[in-house]
Amino acid sequence: MTLLNAVRLSLACCTLSGIVASAQTRTITTPKESIGFNMGDDYMMANYTQAEAYVKKLATESDRMKLVDMGLTAEGRHQWMAIISSPENLAKLDHYKEIAKKLSHAEGLTDAEAHALAEEGRAIVWIDGGLHASETVGxxxxxxxxxxxxxxxxxxxxRFLKDDIALCVFANPDGMELVANWxxxxxxxxxxxxxxxxxxTPRLWQKYVGHDNNRDFYMNNQNESINMSRALFREYYPQIMYNHHQTGPAGTVIFMPPFRDPFNFHYDPLIPLKIxxxxxxxxxxxxxxxxxGSGMRSTAPYSTWYNGGLRTVTYFHNMTGILTEIIGSPTPSPLPLIAARQLPTGDEPFPVAPQMWHYKQSIDYEQTNNRAILDYASREREHLLYDTYLMGKNSIQRGSEDSWTITPKRIDALEEAAAKAAEGKETRGARAAGLPAELYKTVLHDPEHRDPRGYVLPSDQPDFPTAVKFVNALMKSGVTIERATAAFEAEGKHYPAGSLFISCAQAYRPQILDMMEPQDHPNDFAYPGAPPTKPYDATGWTLAYQMGVTFDRMYTTVKGPFExxxxxxxxxxxGTVSGGKKVAGYVVSHEFNDAYTLTNRLLKAKLPVYWLKQPLKVDGQSLAAGAxxxxxxxxxxxxIESAAKELGVTAHGVAAVPAGEALLLHPERIGLYDQYGGSxxxxxxRWLLEQFEFPFTVVYPQTLDAGDLHVKFDDLIFADGTFPNLAADAPRMGAQPKPEAIPAEFRPWLGRITAEKTVPQIAKFVADGGTVLAIGSSTRIYKALHLPVRDGLTEVVKGKEQPVPSEKFYIPGSLLQVQLDNTQPVAYGMPSSVDVFYDNSPSFKALPDAAAHGLQTVAWYGQGNLLDSGWAWGQAYLNDTIAVAQANAxxxxxxxxxxEIAFRGQxxxxxxxxxxxxxxxAATPATLR
Known part of the structure; x- marks a missing residue:
């Protein structure tokens, strides 16, 4: 550290400590008095039980704070939010919430009314901590x-208390408890x-999803996500949200915005400027x-493209979301000297010296950042509130008239049109003069490529209950959904009563478009001819596609019998149940996802359930194979009547047993593989199976190694990443603790899948009649079991077959279309093609004798363009490879x-x-007569 830096740091610390010492005149219990130590003391960490008790005590001592129970966590704890402001503001909290709501929704307001509300309102600032519980500074x-x-x-x-209302949110109480106790x-x-x-920790620090709790905020599957989305988008409407994370880039202390490009094309242009x-x-x-030691932009890979994070989802709701990534641990650790970090740049103007870093330093940095945000909100209060209205107003206007979202594909179309227009003409110097101006209207604003003004989800689509789950995901994020009270016509098509309508003329239009329309992530080349820079996160996730929702885009303003x-x-x-009591039985379409819940309830009651192998027609409706x-x-x-009422499943009562071939289902004994530390x-x-009421047992390596698996299970499921690479030259997996170093309850979870002990037991399980289901990278089990397939993503270089390198093929988190054979039981109830979530996933090619060994191709990648949403580099390598296969053994x-057929429950x-x-x-063939 230079002398100047040392003096600055010393003065700053003395100044801040002086402010704190002189300012603490209120009789308020300190953390040390309640918990037993100061926040930031080395080797000390408060758990949620202690934090909860402390904030409850403060609520009895301070007139600046109100505690709000946001709802229960996955493990049943109360998730608390501390609302902090002046006593005068808290007395009018509901009033200020209503102002924030009106400005956020931006409906029915004039600019003058919005200015008046902004002048009267208070800046609402969200500050959370602990979402990723192992990032303990938060x-x-x-x-x-x-x-x-x-x-x-x-x-x-x-001044902060006068101008601001702070929402201090414990983002992951269960994880805070587990990590601190551990x-x-x-x-x-x-x-x-x-x-x-x-x-x-021996298990995930969120009951089901661990680190993925920060990828759940457009779907809102988990309790904590639902609680926080409700507060953000349906109750408090903060203008700024600050999401604390770790860790900072090596050689720095903290990464903070601005972020690197790209930003998402759907949200308002004020968002990146406010960030x-x-x-x-x-x-x-x-x-x-x-x-x-603070860095920005190029010092880390973070961008603002992805939607589903707690921070990033706010951009699609006209809020300013801030992420920081800081170093620090309760155990002191060295901050390393990195040569490249010592030269000041525009992205890292004040380098930090190497040193032993203590927890308290990180806590102090974060207090500075919290105060910086509260200060900004205080000084820019009216501006923030009014601009929230303005962004909402812009969204409503764009959704009420013809508008266009310019994406890389439209720029490509512009370039192509310009090149075609220039054919046979002198082009020297033309590029510097720009492209023909008329192309702005004819290409970039081509009416054929304008944004929809709304969407209709017909109520007579094959699986309407799943469409309802889709709109519920939108509603949890504050989007307004309307239902048709009667049949109606729109753009020349008839729609039945009960159909759902999503108008884009609302403030959260960016969220609607991002859930309905394909993402078009740009290429990012370091230099001409270079391979593209890999995107930071998923690039395509269009939720309507992922959920298989049938919808129609509306390009005019639709007026209908909507409420x-x-x-x-x-x-x-x-749903309806036809036929009365004098029926031989009931037929239910396999297209309903919730038919699986019904099936599991019937099997639990020890009732017979069959899948019909042949299509049939009943009550004037054609049902495909698998009914x-x-x-x-x-x-x-x-x-069945209960399921019809609760789940919306329709059952057809018939007078005679449908004759023909069928499969008789049996209660399944499901083993779901997991590992110490959690997957x-x-x-x-596990969460998904619970939602559809599948019974299962979590299985660990020691159970697999013990053998006799067919006596215990009918199915073994290996989710993505759980079956290891067993090749001799594969990277070693991380170390596990010694049994004596952990509590006895976790010792049965220890162990690894090995070629020597585990694979023979799995092979015997299959040979004895068991079923193995492997997803994503766990499909590498085909090598261990010697199945008649090979890696589909290889090329021959100098006479040797090797994997296609990422410079030629790379598809991170995107939606690709596959073709499938829905006459096969594994694909019953599905259409002839479907979008799958693809994340550098494996594909396969059949060996020459595969058919003779019982290999069946269920789904495959066709020819041509496969990408429906996201970004794909070298997708042609997937053409004609197998996506889903079944092998008999x-x-x-x-x-x-x-x-990723079950990716994040989406x-x-x-x-x-x-x-x-x-x-x-475990189904067995049957003949019905």
């Missing part, structure tokens, strides 16, 4: 922030370690206080699902692959 700084905002009486803090279990503080071989303004204010304050859905969530219309047949009984009737894909699968089956359109595979596993 939760601990939040406790300190709550304390300081309740205790300090300096003029700046009082770290603090070591009685000797100096032996406490956060990171390192075998030091992690830059707030981020710059944060960097400025750190530098002013002598706190070096807004006033309840928190939409309910599917009750359910349930023989009549009073119990079956009761369960997010396995956790998501002995008496059993192995099902290989290359794409792709309802491909859940059937998994559910069919499970139920098909």
């Amino acid at each position: 939760s601990q700084q939040l406790v300190e922030t709550i304390y300081e905002l309740n205790s300090l009486t300096d003029p700046e803090t009082l 770290y603090m279990r070591e009685p000797d503080p100096k032996k406490r370690v956060m990171d390192g071989p075998g030091q992690g 830059e303004a707030v981020g710059t204010a944060m960097h400025e304050r750190l530098v002013e206080e002598g706190k070096p 807004p859905i006033a309840t928190d969530l939409a309910a599917p219309p009750a 359910l047949w349930v023989p009549y009984s009073a119990t079956a009737q009761g369960l 997010m894909p396995s956790g998501w699968t 002995g008496k059993g089956k192995v099902m290989l699902f290359g794409p 792709p309802h359109a491909t859940f059937k692959f998994l559910f069919n595979g499970i139920l098909y596993g």
Whole structure:
């Protein structure tokens, strides 16, 4: 550290500590008095139980704070939000919430009325902590922030309290409890370690999804996501939200906005500008206080393209979302010297010296950042509030008239049109003069490529209950949905009553477009001829595509017999049960995803359920192969009528048993593989199976190695990433703790899948009649079981076959179309093509003798363009390769699902692959007469 930097840092620390010492005149319990230590003390970490008790105590001592229970977490804890402002503001909290709501929705206001509301309102600022529980600075700084905002009486803090309403949110209470308890279990503080071989928690620090809790915010599957989305988009409408994370880039202290490109083309252009303004204010304050080491843009890969994060989803709701990534751990650790970080740049203007870094330093940096944001909100209060209205107003206007979203594909079309127009003409110097101006209208604003003004989801689509689940995801994010009270006509087409309408003339139009329209991620080349820079996260996720929703785009303003859905969530219309009591049984379409819930309830009641192999027509409706047949009984009737009312499933009562070939289903004994430390894909699968009421047991390596698997299970599921690469030259997996180093309850979870002990037991399980279902990278199990397929993504170089390198083929998180054979049981109930979530997923090619060994291709990648949403580099390598296959082995089956068919609980359109595979596993042939 230079002498100047040392002096700056020393003065800043003395100044800040002086402010705190002189300002703490209120009688407020300190964290140390309640919890036993200061936030930021080395080797110490507060758990959620302690934090909860502390904030409840502060609520009895301070007139600046109101505690709000946001709802229950996945493990049943109360998720608390501390609302902090002046006593006068808290007394009028509902009034200020209503102002924020009116400005956010921007409906029925004049500009003058909006200015008046902005002048009267208060800036609402969201500050959270602990979303990723292992990033522990976030939760601990939040406790300190709550304390300081309740205790300090300096003029700046009082100004914050006057102008701002702070929402301090514990983003992951369950994880905070687990991680802190795990770290603090070591009685000797100096032996406490956060990171390192075998030091992690034994399970995920969110009950089901761990780190993926920050990828759930357009779908809102998890309790905590639902709680926070409700607060953000339906109750408090903050103008700024600050999402604390770790860790900072090596050689720096913290990454903060501005972010690198690209930003998403759907949201308002004010969003990236406001992110830059707030981020710059944060960097400025750190530098002013002598706190070096903040970086932006090129210092980290973060962008603002993706939607589903807690921070990023706010952009599509006209809010300024801020992310920081800071270093720091309760166990002191060295901040390394990185040569490239020591040269000041525009993206890292104040380098930090190498040193031993302490927890308290990170807490202090985060207090500076919190205060920088509260200061910005205070100074820019009216501007922030009015611009929220303005962005909403812009969205309503764009959704009410012809408008266009310019994407890379439209720029490509512009370039192509310009090149065609220039054919046979002198072009020297023309590029500098620009392209023909008329192309702006004829290409970039071609009426054929304008944005929809709305969407209709017909109520007579094959699986309307899943369409209702789709609109519920939108409603959880604050989008207004309307339902048709009667049949209507729109743009020349008839729609039945109960159809759903989504108008784009609303403030959250960016969220609607991002869920309905394909993403078109741009290429990013470091230099001409270079391979593209890989995107940071998923590039395509169009939720309507993932869920298989049938919808029509409306390009004119549609007026119909619509009424807004006033309840928190939409309910599917009750299904019908025809035929009365004098029926032989019931037929249910396999197209309903919720038919699996019904199936599981029937099997649990020990009732017979069949899949009909042949199509049939009933009640004037054609049902494809795979329709359910349930023989009549009073119990079956009761369960079916209950499912019709609750789930919206329709059942057709018929007078005679449908004759022909069928499959008799049996209650499945499902083993879902997981591992010590937890697997997010396995956790998501666990959550998904629970939603559709599949019974299952979580299985660990020791159970597999013990053998006799067919006695215990009918199906074994290996989610993406859970079956390891067993090749001799494969990277070694991370170390696990010694059994004696962890509590006894977690020791049965230890172990690894090995070629020597585990694979023979799995092979015997299949040979004895069991079914293995492998997803994503776990499909590499085909090598261990010697199935008649090979890697589909290889090329021959100098006579040797090798994997296609990422410079030639790379598809991160995008939606690709596959063709499928829906006459096969694994694809029953599905259309002839479907979008799959593809994330550098495996594909396969059949060996020459595959058919003779019982290989069946269920789904495959066709020819030509496969990309429906996102970004794909070298997608032609996938052409004609297998996406989903079933192989027979002995008496059993192995099902290989290359794409992410259950990814984060989102792709309802491909859940059937998994559910069919499970139920098909133990099904037996039957003939109905």
